[in-house]
Amino acid sequence: MTALELISLANQVLFVGLFVAVLWHAMRQPTRASVNTLLLFGSIAVVVVLARLATAFSLNETGWYSSTILVALSVAPLAMVRLVDDFSGTPRWVQVVGLVAFGVVAALSIFAFAAVEQIVELAVIAWFLLVGGYAAYAFAREATRTHGITRRRMTAVALGALLFIAAVIIAFVNVLLPTPMLGMIGPLLALGAVIAFFLGFAPPSWIRRAWREPDLRHFLERSIHLSALEDERRALVEVQEAAAAAFGATGARIGIAGTQLGTLRYPSAMGGWVEYRDDEFIAGQAYSRQERIVSLDASRADPEHASVYQSAAANTVIAAPITAEERRIGVLVIFAERAPIFIEDDLWLIELLAGQIAVLLDARTLATLAADIRSREEAARLKEEFLSAAAHDLRTPLTVVLGQAELLERRMARDPNAPVDAAGVTRIAREARRLRDLVSELLDAQRLEQGSAIMDPADSDLGEVIRAVHERFRDHGLDLRMTMPEQPITSRVDRMRLEQVLDNLVENALKYTANGELPELVLEAGGATEARLRVIDHGVGIPEDEHERIFERFYRASNVQSITDTGMGLGLYICRRTVEAHGGRIWVEPTPGGGSTFVVSLPALAAAQPETTTVVPPAVQVPTREAAADA
Ligand code: ADP
Numbered sequence: 001m002t003a004l005e006l007i008s009l010a011n012q013v014l015f016v017g018l019f020v021a022v023l024w025h026a027m028r029q030p031t032r033a034s035v036n037t038l039l040l041f042g043s044i045a046v047v048v049v050l051a052r053l054a055t056a057f058s059l060n061e062t063g064w065y066s067s068t069i070l071v072a073l074s075v076a077p078l079a080m081v082r083l084v085d086d087f088s089g090t091p092r093w094v095q096v097v098g099l100v101a102f103g104v105v106a107a108l109s110i111f112a113f114a115a116v117e118q119i120v121e122l123a124v125i126a127w128f129l130l131v132g133g134y135a136a137y138a139f140a141r142e143a144t145r146t147h148g149i150t151r152r153r154m155t156a157v158a159l160g161a162l163l164f165i166a167a168v169i170i171a172f173v174n175v176l177l178p179t180p181m182l183g184m185i186g187p188l189l190a191l192g193a194v195i196a197f198f199l200g201f202a203p204p205s206w207i208r209r210a211w212r213e214p215d216l217r218h219f220l221e222r223s224i225h226l227s228a229l230e231d232e233r234r235a236l237v238e239v240q241e242a243a244a245a246a247f248g249a250t251g252a253r254i255g256i257a258g259t260q261l262g263t264l265r266y267p268s269a270m271g272g273w274v275e276y277r278d279d280e281f282i283a284g285q286a287y288s289r290q291e292r293i294v295s296l297d298a299s300r301a302d303p304e305h306a307s308v309y310q311s312a313a314a315n316t317v318i319a320a321p322i323t324a325e326e327r328r329i330g331v332l333v334i335f336a337e338r339a340p341i342f343i344e345d346d347l348w349l350i351e352l353l354a355g356q357i358a359v360l361l362d363a364r365t366l367a368t369l370a371a372d373i374r375s376r377e378e379a380a381r382l383k384e385e386f387l388s389a390a391a392h393d394l395r396t397p398l399t400v401v402l403g404q405a406e407l408l409e410r411r412m413a414r415d416p417n418a419p420v421d422a423a424g425v426t427r428i429a430r431e432a433r434r435l436r437d438l439v440s441e442l443l444d445a446q447r448l449e450q451g452s453a454i455m456d457p458a459d460s461d462l463g464e465v466i467r468a469v470h471e472r473f474r475d476h477g478l479d480l481r482m483t484m485p486e487q488p489i490t491s492r493v494d495r496m497r498l499e500q501v502l503d504n505l506v507e508n509a510l511k512y513t514a515n516g517e518l519p520e521l522v523l524e525a526g527g528a529t530e531a532r533l534r535v536i537d538h539g540v541g542i543p544e545d546e547h548e549r550i551f552e553r554f555y556r557a558s559n560v561q562s563i564t565d566t567g568m569g570l571g572l573y574i575c576r577r578t579v580e581a582h583g584g585r586i587w588v589e590p591t592p593g594g595g596s597t598f599v600v601s602l603p604a605l606a607a608a609q610p611e612t613t614t615v616v617p618p619a620v621q622v623p624t625r626e627a628a629a630d631a
Contacts, residue, residue: 050069140155164193318350
């Protein structure tokens with residue numbers, strides 16, 4: 001056997017094998033496209049078998065044999081034209097012209113072959129060249145319009161069609177003008193054609209896997225964030241888009257259990273959700289029956305919603321239920337203008353994606369559940385912390401008040417006319433004030449937490465705010481140093497709340513300065529639209545890594561716990577919430593040389609020049625710890 005004969009034999013075996021493969025496929029999924037594919041390879045298989053028989057029984061010379069071969073061969077371009085229509089749609093007249101042309105070629109082959117053999121052969125060449133060429137072009141055009149594995153298979157089909165036509169034409173030319181060169185090229189082209197057709201119409205599973213891989217990876221990459229995205233609707237829209245892209249489809253929808261029993265809700269194109277009965281639409285049927293549904297003509301299958309399908313150009317609809325271990329989660333629908341070219345790939349893919357979406361939605365539900373539990377635990381923990389902090393901090397002054405009051409009571413019982421114990425009464429009043437302050441702090445924190453702290457903003461001169469704070473402390477014998485700009489700085493603030501913030505910062509500065517050195521108040525412009533208030537102390541300072549944490553509720557820095565236990569760790573939390581409610585910021589910086597500087601930055605209405613002038617000379621006064629606590 002020569003190499004040429006070997007190639008011819010391989011071609012014949014492969015073409016017959018391909019016919020068997022598409023026959024098997026058409027029997028399992030009898031669509032119009034699979035029947036037309038069968039027609040294409042059936043015609044070629046018939047030609048191959050006839051050629052074999054002819055060699056075996058020397059039929060080559062008989063007229064009817066040649067006519068039969070020509071008619072069978074001419075079916076191939078007709079099948080191609082029909083396939084083009086299945087894959088991309090063609091005007092009706094193309095189909096009609098194709099059919100008529102086929103009729104003419106077939107009639108010529110049957111009735112005129114014996115008389116005008118060469119003319120009939122030329123007619124067959126023309127038929128192949130024109131119609132087959134058109135089909136090959138249309139396949140190639142369709143390939144550029146699709147995506148993923150479909151595009152690759154379409155490209156292979158287009159290439160196969162091109163090579164096949166070339167092979168047939170060369171074979172005819174070789175009959176008319178025999179040349180050894182053409183005799184070699186023809187079978188080689190046919191071999192290329194049958195391999196390309198195999199890849200297009202019946203690719204082996206390893207090739208299919210390799211071709212699908214990029215689409216799947218792309219889908220996974222896009223949808224992996226689904227479980228983390230907070231907005232459920234946006235998350236679903238993302239996955240819908242990824243699924244449609246993976247299919248190369250017009251669009252995709254995911255329906256999940258609705259707010260009412262027996263409904264499915266879909267993310268709406270306009271934003272928000274649309275809710276339908278869970279057996280409405282083809283999607284609903286797939287969901288309620290828990291089976292995959294393929295509809296190549298959606299409007300006919302579900303006439304009630306024909307207008308919806310038409311407006312979405314959804315002629316073909318494939319729907320698959322999304323389930324996780326028997327649990328019904330929802331439904332995935334893919335729709336497209338025309339039937340998917342290689343539907344078996346799409347069916348496989350839709351089930352895979354539905355499974356993947358089930359996993360993602362499940363993970364999402366779990367994540368939400370876990371976050372819910374965490375936030376409840378956090379709330380419970382805060383409540384507990386709050387109660388124990390409150391109980392602990394209220395108990396100390398309460399014990400003093402009660403102890404002193406009982407002492408007075410006993411004294412009065414012993415000697416009703418004894419002079420009043422002025423120091424005892426003062427102590428009771430002082431501790432009662434502390435109690436009141438602690439209780440207001442607790443209430444403030446709670447109100448701020450609920451976002452209901454009353455704010456009464458008005459344009460205020462910040463210099464005056466500082467002066468008011470300064471005066472209050474001076475009344476207690478604490479003459480703080482104060483630095484202010486010459487130009488007034490105005491800001492829209494709730495004066496009472498801002499004074500409370502500054503009071504708090506000054507009290508802290510006094511509390512956390514062991515040697516009694518007084519803190520300093522500074523007001524300055526931080527540019528044209530910002531005012532900065534600083535409370536500078538030279539106290540114990542705050543460890544750098546706790547600069548942020550001290551603004552948390554109940555947080556007390558590690559270096560002060562042994563110094564004083566009068567704090568609840570709520571003051572700075574209240575300060576921060578209040579300043580932020582004014583559109584400002586508060587933070588702490590180390591004071592050069594030791595201590596802390598708290599900075600409150602607020603939006604200013606009219607900022608002063610940046611240079612500052614000392615208005616009140618520094619008072620070097622060392623307060624007693626009692627006075628500081630009273631303040
Ligand atoms: P507390 O009631 O404990 O003072 P705050 O919320 O006012 O609560 O302050 C939280 C923590 O920040 C304090 O416990 C302390 O550790 C630290 N802190 C606040 N102000 C100062 C300061 N001026 N110097 C040093 N540490 C401070």
